[in-house]
Structure formats: C-alpha cells, structure tokens
Amino acid sequence: MLQSKLFAKTLHEDPKDEISINAKLLSRAGFIHKLMAGAYQYLPLGLRTLVNIENIIREEMNKLGANEVLMPALHPKEYWEKTGRFHGFDALFKVVSHFDKEFALAPTHEESIVPLVQRSPLSYKDFPFALYQIQTKFRDEPRAKSGLLRGREFRMKDLYSFHISEESLHTYYELVADVYTRLFLRLGLKTLRVKASGGTFSKYSDEFQVVVPTGEDVIFVADSGEAFNGELMPQHLRSKEVGSIVEHEGKKWAVRKSTEVGNIFKLYTKYSKPFDLSVLLKDGAKGEILMGCYGIGSSRIMGTVVEVHHDERGIIWPQQIAPFQVHLLSLADAGKAAEFSKTLYERIVDMGVSILYDDRSDRTAGEKFADADLIGIPIRAVVSERTTTAGKVEIKKRSEDTIRLLSEQELFEVLLKK
Amino acid sequence: MLQSKLFAKTLHEDPKDEISINAKLLSRAGFIHKLMAGAYQYLPLGLRTLVNIENIIREEMNKLGANEVLMPALHPKEYWEKTGRFHGFDALFKVVSHFDKEFALAPTHEESIVPLVQRSPLSYKDFPFALYQIQTKFRDEPRAKSGLLRGREFRMKDLYSFHISEESLHTYYELVADVYTRLFLRLGLKTLRVKASGGTFSKYSDEFQVVVPTGEDVIFVADSGEAFNGELMPQHLRSKEVGSIVEHEGKKWAVRKSTEVGNIFKLYTKYSKPFDLSVLLKDGAKGEILMGCYGIGSSRIMGTVVEVHHDERGIIWPQQIAPFQVHLLSLADAGKAAEFSKTLYERIVDMGVSILYDDRSDRTAGEKFADADLIGIPIRAVVSERTTTAGKVEIKKRSEDTIRLLSEQELFEVLLKK
Numbered sequence: 001m002l003q004s005k006l007f008a009k010t011l012h013e014d015p016k017d018e019i020s021i022n023a024k025l026l027s028r029a030g031f032i033h034k035l036m037a038g039a040y041q042y043l044p045l046g047l048r049t050l051v052n053i054e055n056i057i058r059e060e061m062n063k064l065g066a067n068e069v070l071m072p073a074l075h076p077k078e079y080w081e082k083t084g085r086f087h088g089f090d091a092l093f094k095v096v097s098h099f100d101k102e103f104a105l106a107p108t109h110e111e112s113i114v115p116l117v118q119r120s121p122l123s124y125k126d127f128p129f130a131l132y133q134i135q136t137k138f139r140d141e142p143r144a145k146s147g148l149l150r151g152r153e154f155r156m157k158d159l160y161s162f163h164i165s166e167e168s169l170h171t172y173y174e175l176v177a178d179v180y181t182r183l184f185l186r187l188g189l190k191t192l193r194v195k196a197s198g199g200t201f202s203k204y205s206d207e208f209q210v211v212v213p214t215g216e217d218v219i220f221v222a223d224s225g226e227a228f229n230g231e232l233m234p235q236h237l238r239s240k241e242v243g244s245i246v247e248h249e250g251k252k253w254a255v256r257k258s259t260e261v262g263n264i265f266k267l268y269t270k271y272s273k274p275f276d277l278s279v280l281l282k283d284g285a286k287g288e289i290l291m292g293c294y295g296i297g298s299s300r301i302m303g304t305v306v307e308v309h310h311d312e313r314g315i316i317w318p319q320q321i322a323p324f325q326v327h328l329l330s331l332a333d334a335g336k337a338a339e340f341s342k343t344l345y346e347r348i349v350d351m352g353v354s355i356l357y358d359d360r361s362d363r364t365a366g367e368k369f370a371d372a373d374l375i376g377i378p379i380r381a382v383v384s385e386r387t388t389t390a391g392k393v394e395i396k397k398r399s400e401d402t403i404r405l406l407s408e409q410e411l412f413e414v415l416l417k418k
Numbered sequence: 419m420l421q422s423k424l425f426a427k428t429l430h431e432d433p434k435d436e437i438s439i440n441a442k443l444l445s446r447a448g449f450i451h452k453l454m455a456g457a458y459q460y461l462p463l464g465l466r467t468l469v470n471i472e473n474i475i476r477e478e479m480n481k482l483g484a485n486e487v488l489m490p491a492l493h494p495k496e497y498w499e500k501t502g503r504f505h506g507f508d509a510l511f512k513v514v515s516h517f518d519k520e521f522a523l524a525p526t527h528e529e530s531i532v533p534l535v536q537r538s539p540l541s542y543k544d545f546p547f548a549l550y551q552i553q554t555k556f557r558d559e560p561r562a563k564s565g566l567l568r569g570r571e572f573r574m575k576d577l578y579s580f581h582i583s584e585e586s587l588h589t590y591y592e593l594v595a596d597v598y599t600r601l602f603l604r605l606g607l608k609t610l611r612v613k614a615s616g617g618t619f620s621k622y623s624d625e626f627q628v629v630v631p632t633g634e635d636v637i638f639v640a641d642s643g644e645a646f647n648g649e650l651m652p653q654h655l656r657s658k659e660v661g662s663i664v665e666h667e668g669k670k671w672a673v674r675k676s677t678e679v680g681n682i683f684k685l686y687t688k689y690s691k692p693f694d695l696s697v698l699l700k701d702g703a704k705g706e707i708l709m710g711c712y713g714i715g716s717s718r719i720m721g722t723v724v725e726v727h728h729d730e731r732g733i734i735w736p737q738q739i740a741p742f743q744v745h746l747l748s749l750a751d752a753g754k755a756a757e758f759s760k761t762l763y764e765r766i767v768d769m770g771v772s773i774l775y776d777d778r779s780d781r782t783a784g785e786k787f788a789d790a791d792l793i794g795i796p797i798r799a800v801v802s803e804r805t806t807t808a809g810k811v812e813i814k815k816r817s818e819d820t821i822r823l824l825s826e827q828e829l830f831e832v833l834l835k836k
Contacts, residue, residue: 007485007549009539033534039490041534047488067425070465072457072571073491074556093492095523096512097558105513105523116451116459121427125780131425136554138492140515153490362543 001324003358008045010371021214022303023147025315029374031323038144038152045375046302048323050155053187054134054298056320057157060183064176066130066159071112073136075104079111082274091139093152105138110271110293113160117289118277124287127279128168132159134298146216148303149259155299161292164279169290173266176294180208180262183296188305188318189261194219196229201268204232208262214307215257218242222251259304267291315376316398324356326415327377329368331384333361341383344393344408353415373398381411419742421776426463428789439632440721441565443733447792449741456562456570463793464720466741468573471605472552472716474738475575478601482594484548484577489530491554493522497529500692509557511570523556528689528711531578535707536695542705545697546586550577552716564634566721567677573717579710582697587708591684594712598626598680601714606723606736607679612637614647619686622650626680632725633675636660640669677722685709733794734816742774744833745795747786749802751779759801762811762826771833791816799829 008030015027017034026032031046042050058068074095080086086104093105106112113131134157141152148154159176163169177193184191191208198204207229209219218230218238230238233253237246240255247253272278272289281287302321309316319325326348330341345357356377358368365384372380382394392405395414406414426448433445435452444450449464460468476486492513498504504522511523524530531549552575559570566572577594581587595611602609609626616622625647627637636648636656648656651671655664658673665671690696690707699705720739727734737743744766748759763775774795776786783802790798800812810823813832824832 005483005485007487007538007547011539033537035490035530035533036492036494039492041490041530042488044485044487047486050488065423067423067462068465069425069462070460070468072453072459073554074454074457074571076454090516093521094514095556096514098508099558099560103511112453112459115453119451120425121429129425136491138513140517142517153492 001354001356003356004360006044006356008043008375010374018147019145020147020149020303020307021310022149022306025306025310025374026147026303029315029376032148036152038141038150040148040151040299045323049317049321050298050302052321052323053301054155054157056186057183057296057298058134060179060186061132061157061159064130064159064179066132066161069116069131069133070135071106071109071116071133073106073138075106075111077102077104079115079275080104083111083271084274085111091141093138093140107137107139108293108295109133109135109158110160110267110291114271114275114277114291117162118275122279124164124279124281127289128161128163128172130159130161130172132157132294146303148299149216149307151299154297157296157298159294161294163290163292164281164287166290169266169268169292173264173292176264176292177206180264180294180296184208184210184261186320187301188309188321189301191261192219192221192225192227192258194227194229194258195232196263197231199265199270201270202266205263205265207260209258209260210304210308211256211258212304212307213257215259217258217260219256219258220246220248220253221256222253224251226251228253259300259307261301261304262294262296264294265292267293310376313370314374317376317378319378322376322378324354324377326353326355326379326381327358327372327375328355328381328383329358329365329372331365331368331382332388335385337383337385337388340388344381344383344411347408347412348415351412351415379414419772419774421774422778424462424774426461426793428792436565437563438565438567438721438725439728440567440724443724443728443792444565444721447733447794450566454570456559456568458566458569458717463741467720467735467739468716470739470741471719472573472575474604475601475714475716476552478597478604479550479575479577482548482577482597484550484579487534487549487551488553489524489527489534489551491524491556493524493529495520495522497533497693498522501529501689502692503529509559511556511558525555525557526711526713527551527553527576528578528685528709532689532693532695532709535580536693540697542582542697542699545707546579546581546590548577548579548590550575550712564721566717567634567725569717572715575714575716577712579712581708581710582699582705584708587684587686587710591682591710594682594710595624598682598712598714602626602628602679602719604738605719606727606739607719609679610637610639610643610645610676612645612647612676613650614681615649617683617688619688620684623681623683625678627676627678628722628726629674629676630722630725631675633677635676635678637674637676638664638666638671639674640671642669644669646671677718677725679719679722680712680714682712683710685711728794731788732792735794735796737796740794740796742772742795744771744773744797744799745776745790745793746773746799746801747776747783747790749783749786749800750806753803755801755803755806758806762799762801762829765826765830766833769830769833797832 011028014024032040095103194207195204221227332338348355429446432442451459513521612625612627613622639645750756
C-alpha cells in the first residue's frame with residue numbers, strides 16, 4: 001500500500017482528551033479516532049490490525065471444531081426478561097422504537113444463542129458442540145476512559161459450548177483454557193490463568209490476565225503460577241501495594257496489576273433452564289443441557305498489546321498482528337534510488353508480503369523515520385541514494401536497535417524466513 | 419467441511435412466521451434463523467455466503483482506491499442534532515443510557531464520517547479521496563416482513579467520497595455507477611440503473627434495481643434501458659398494472675416490479691456544511707467540501723439473490739457467492755465407496771476448493787439429495803457403490819438437469835476451470 005494513498009495521518013501531539021497509553025499512541029499513529037468516550041472509529045491501519053487479531057482468534061476457534069455464526073445486537077426484550085437480565089444487568093443499553101417496543105442492545109449473547117439452539121432439531125448425538133461469533137458488543141459504561149480497554153461499543157469473540165454431561169463440560173472447558181493460553185501468545189501476549197468469582201453456578205471462573213503496570217485489575221500470583229483475582233482474597237490483603245509479597249494459606253503471593261483479555265465460565269443450566277432448553281436422551285428421558293461460555297475482547301487485545309509493546313517513540317507491533325510486515329521508506333524523490341525503491345516495493349508486493357511504502361514526497365527523512373517508529377511496523381527498510389549506490393537496503397527491526405545493510409536478495413530471505 | 423459437524427439442520431417445512439421467499443428458503447436450508455422480526459442470526463452456511471458477498475464488494479471498493487474503515491453504530495446525539503436528523507430521521511433508533519445520556523443507533527454514517535474527516539489534518543492535495551466500511555446498521559422499521567430484504571438490523575457497505583470541485587464529484591459518481599453495475603453482476607444480479615428522487619441537494623439519485631416479480635418497488639423501463647423509479651412518474655401512471663406498457667413524454671415504458679440493491683447520492687455540502695467541514699485551498703481561500711455517498715446492502719443482496727435464483731426444490735447459488743463450491747454426497751457407509759468418497763473429499767480440500775461433504779450416516783440417499791437441492795451448492799458430486807465400481811463420480815450442476823459420470827481426473831479439471 002502506498003502511504004500517500006492511505007487515510008492515516010499521524011498527529012504531532014497526544015489528543016488532549018485521552019489519558020490511556022493505548023488511546024494516545026493509537027490516535028497519534030493514525031490507527032483509531034474517538035467518536036465519543038468509549039466508541040472508536042478504526043482507520044485503515046487500525047482495522048487491518050483488528051482483522052489480523054480476529055483472524056488468529058477465528059483460526060483457533062475453527063481448529064477447536066466450533067462453528068462460526070453471526071448474531072444480531074438487537075434482541076427482543078422478552079428473552080432478557082426470561083433470564084431476569086432486562087432489569088438485572090446494569091450495563092445493558094435499552095433501545096427505544098417509535099412503534100411502542102423496547103429492545104436490548106446486547107453486551108453478551110446467551111439470550112440469543114439459547115433460542116437459536118432451541119429452534120434447531122437436535123439429537124443427543126449432536127452433543128457436545130460449540131458455536132462462536134466475532135461481533136460488536138455494547139455496554140453502558142459509566143466511565144470509558146481507557147481507550148480500547150473499556151468501550152461502550154467494542155469487538156468480541158464469544159464462544160458457547162453445549163453438553164449433556166458434566167464431564168463433557170469440564171473436559172471442553174479445560175481444552176478451551178489450553179487453547180486460550182496458546183492463542184494469546186500468538187497475539188503477542190503472555191497471560192496468566194487467574195481464578196475469579198464464578199457467579200451463581202460455579203465456584204470459580206477463569207480469567208486470562210496480562211501483567212502490565214497500567215492494568216485495572218489486581219491479582220495475586222504464587223511462584224507455582226497459581227493466581228487469584230484480588231476479589232477472591234481476604235479484605236486485608238486486597239489493599240496491599242502492587243509489587244509487594246504477601247502470605248496467605250501457607251503460600252507467598254506477589255501482588256500485580258493486570259489487564260483481563262479473556263474469561264471462561266461454566267454456566268451449567270443458568271441460561272438453558274429459563275428457556276427450557278433440553279434434548280431427548282438415548283433412553284428417551286428428557287436431558288438437561290449444560291453450557292460453557294468463553295470470551296475474548298478482540299479490540300481490548302489491540303489496546304492491551306499497545307500497553308505492553310511500546311517505547312517512548314511509539315508502538316512495537318508483534319509480527320503476527322502488525323498492520324503491515326514491512327515499512328519501506330524512500331528517501332529519494334527522483335533518480336536511481338527512487339526507481340530502486342519503487343521496484344523493491346513491487347517485488348515485495350509480488351512476494352505476498354504486506355508492505356506499507358512511504359512514497360510521500362512532501363516529508364523529510366526525519367518525519368518519515370518518526371512516523372515509522374510511531375506506527376510500529378516490525379521491519380523498517382530504508383532506500384536512499386547512499387544505500388542504492390552501495391547496492392543495499394538499510395534494515396532495522398522496530399523491536400531492536402541494530403541497523404543492517406542487506407542486499408535485495410538478503411532482504412527477501414529475511415522476509416521469507418519470518 | 420463435514421456436514422455431520424456443521425451446525426445447519428434443514429427443516430422439512432417453511433417456518434410459519436415467514437412470508438417472503440428468501441426467508442422461507444434460507445430458514446429451511448439452515449442459512450439463517452429469525453431472532454425477531456427484522457433481526458436474523460446467520461448460521462454457518464449463511465455467514466459463509468454473507469462473507470463471500472462482502473469480500474467481493476470489498477475487492478471492488480479497494481480497486482476503486484477507497485480506504486476501508488470501521489465506524490461505531492453508537493453515535494453521540496449532538497452530531498445528529500447538528501444535521502437535524504435526531505428528530506428528523508423517522509427510522510432512527512434511540513439508545514437510552516442509565517447515565518442520563520441518549521445516543522443514536524446509526525442507520526447511516528454521515529454523522530460519523532464527517533467528524534472523522536474533520537479531525538484529520540488534511541491538505542487540498544489529499545482530495546479527492548473516499549472511505550468505506552462494511553458494517554451492521556439499524557433501522558426502526560414498522561413492518562419487517564421481507565426476510566433479509568428489510569431489516570431492523572442489517573449489513574451494509576457504505577462508501578463516502580470527498581471532493582473540492584463539482585467536476586471531481588461528478589466524475590467519481592459516474593465511476594462508482596460503472597463499478598456498481600459490474601459488481602452486482604459478480605454477485606449474480608443483473609441490475610438496472612434507475613433514476614430516483616435526489617433529496618434536497620440533487621435533482622436525481624441513482625438506484626440499482628433488480629427486476630423480480632416479488633420486488634417492493636415499481637419502476638418504468640424504456641427500450642433504451644433508461645429507467646425511472648415510479649415515484650418520479652406522474653400520479654396517473656404510477657397505478658398502472660405491472661407488465662403493462664405506458665406512454666410518457668413520447669417514449670414507451672414497461673412497468674416492472676423490482677428490488678433495490680444499491681443507491682448512490684450526490685450529497686454536495688448537505689453534511690459537510692453543518693459540521694463546517696472545509697479545507698484551505700491552494701490560494702489560501704477556505705474551500706468547501708462536496709460529498710457523495712454510495713450504499714450496498716450486503717444482507718439484502720443475499721435475500722435478493724435467493725428471490726431471483728431458486729426453483730421449487732430450493733436455492734440455486736451463483737458460483738461466486740455460494741457457501742461451498744462442491745457438495746459431495748456419500749451414499750455408502752462402508753466399503754470401497756465410503757473409502758473413495760473420503761479420499762476424494764480430502765483431495766478436493768487439498769486443491770483449495772471449498773467443499774461440503776455429506777458424511778451423515780443416518781440419512782437416506784433421498785434425504786441427502788433433497789438437502790443438496792435445498793442448500794443449492796453449484797456442483798453436486800455423488801459417490802455410491804455403483805459409481806465407485808465404474809471408477810466414476812456422478813456430477814450435476816444445481817442450475818442444470820444433466821447428470822454426468824466423470825472420472826476423478828475429469829472432475830478435478832472441471833473444478834480447476836471454474
């Protein structure tokens with residue numbers, strides 16, 4: 001893609017109305033634009049990154065054998081009344097119609113997936129199975145000041161599993177937990193599996209938390225890797241300073257700040273029961289259906305990655321989710337070097353490697369370097385008159401300081417190895 | 419994909435609460451499920467089809483040089499008040515927050531794209547440019563009885579162009595009109611470009627209409643191809659029977675029923691003015707910005723394709739948007755034929771051709787044939803003991819009656835030629 005044709009203008013200063021690192025950097029680098037608190041517009045760079053994140057999530061869900069669906073955000077009030085959540089769910093937005101109707105604007109989709117499964121002609125032989133979607137969700141957040149970390153409107157993957165035995169639910173739950181840990185690593189995030197409160201039907205749920213100084217949660221982590229959300233610790237421990245080590249039940253726990261990027265719940269019959277969702281078992285008896293639900297906030301992932309991977313100059317994208325793999329800066333407007341950079345750009349496009357080509361003739365070299373650091377594409381390739389005369393390209397990884405002069409052929413080898 | 423693992427159960431009867439052909443067939447074939455009037459859940463087959471449609475639209479938008487973005491559905495009330503549409507747009511859903519706020523749930527995105535462009539540091543050299551998104555939209559529809567043709571929640575591509583001269587707006591508008599005609603053909607729809615009322619700022623807008631007996635609109639079509647929406651014809655002609663020929667202004671016009679699948683508008687400064695969107699021109703003067711907007715309802719396309727391409731047995735998907743390219747039916751549960759069909763399935767997967775493999779052992783041959791006709795995948799391949807003994811596969815196109823016996827090699831050639 002030619003940078004001169006990309007709708008992505010970098011800003012010289014942090015937006016005045018942002019306080020979080022992710023919103024400041026993503027706005028300045030031209031990835032997102034705030035329409036209002038908690039609702040962001042994804043510009044081309046931001047959308048490419050979001051799509052990369054969601055495609056990795058999709059791949060892992062498909063490998064699990066889950067089927068992808070897409071459900072509406074607008075839900076009938078009746079279904080939310082059935083589960084007691086039309087008035088019981090604090091963050092539920094309500095939609096008013098001219099035609100004397102009210103709808104729920106869904107923050108989660110149990111009230112939609114259960115009627116869907118109920119309407120399907122299923123046999124006990126179809127169990128277990130799982131459905132997921134990657135979709136836009138809505139929450140009536142009082143404070144939405146954390147950029148992509150806490151949105152009134154945000155992107156999410158939600159997976160729901162259906163079982164006719166507890167054993168099957170437990171097995172699937174552990175399988176998803178394993179997939180999650182690996183999935184987050186693919187997205188560039190090292191997570192801890194953290195026990196959290198389980199709601200009505202289960203003692204614990206599990207959260208996947210990324211330890212980061214700007215995190216909103218406080219977790220307690222033992223040497224063994226065992227971890228608990230602060231909400232499960234005794235009152236007198238919860239107020240301990242971050243970084244301190246506390247003793248509890250004969251173990252030592254480090255107090256850490258963290259950001260939740262995923263959570264998984266055993267719902268048992270919490271949502272299947274209100275809808276009387278059941279199936280005829282092999283012996284002809286009516287069998288109840290147990291459910292699990294498994295969330296990942298894909299826009300939240302994008303914000304968390306920026307909170308974790310940045311320096312004073314800008315974002316440092318993990319290769320797997322970066323909007324482009326290579327950022328080629330041309331420092332010459334005419335002559336051999338300009339021709340060479342154009343040819344190099346076309347060859348890298350032909351290789352199927354995603355590349356942003358800074359072909360802008362109205363920017364100084366300094367501005368181009370600063371923009372490249374801010375945007376954070378993993379590999380920066382610079383073509384100038386000097387490098388062209390030497391028959392080389394100047395290569396620098398965003399995550400490293402070393403600058404290397406490579407021949408075109410050596411650069412291709414680097415790109416193909418990645 | 420194995421059909422036994424696909425969440426897509428066909429239904430024996432039309433759903434009782436559907437009256438449109440598209441909703442009846444898509445529900446029975448397991449593509450969609452109605453959550454409530456005007457809001458559908460896309461099951462795996464439906465989502466695959468929708469994604470195919472949207473990817474073709476995306477390709478054509480990218481070829482136009484437009485940049486893809488993604489905007490929120492939740493908009494601040496203030497922006498809609500600025501354009502007079504918070505109370506002036508009948509079908510606008512309003513969202514109520516606990517925190518004493520009201521939002522618009524967007525049916526269209528002028529009130530979002532203009533503030534976005536306004537906030538970008540643009541130079542006159544950046545014009546013209548165009549931004550688009552493929553996203554979910556909401557409309558407070560009184561009657562939502564036409565399946566995917568009229569939704570309270572639906573999918574749409576909306577493109578917005580920005581210009582600093584009228585000539586540039588006119589040129590781009592005609593360019594998009596040409597792209598649209600070709601784009602709809604790729605989606606399996608022959609459209610007419612139909613003049614319709616232009617709103618405040620333009621004499622006409624253009625609609626892209628598909629002539630179909632179940633259409634909601636009435637259009638008047640001249641032999642020359644020229645066409646007008648009924649709303650632009652004199653009152654006494656509008657009530658003429660569909661199929662009749664009328665005379666008007668010295669020309670003969672055929673009265674036709676049709677469904678609108680896209681529309682394009684010259685907005686001029688209708689939305690840029692309320693936001694005081696402008697740019698410094700080369701001579702230092704403040705230049706006004708002209709806009710065009712260009713919509714395609716991608717979920718509506720899916721419904722329209724079914725209205726146009728079906729027979730008494732089910733849907734007949736155009737190859738380009740079909741959920742799978744090949745539907746392989748195995749009529750043997752064991753032995754050589756079962757082995758052969760499994761190997762054939764794997765080979766076609768390896769070729770990169772999308773294939774649905776009916777491996778269900780609890781269905782009769784008749785049930786499998788009926789499901790294949792209902793689902794409407796372009797090529798049906800049948801493996802039975804008889805065909806296996808003959809070293810052949812039985813091939814039938816959904817759109818044709820001819821059944822052919824092909825060798826595996828001949829089948830591969832057919833698939834690669836497509």
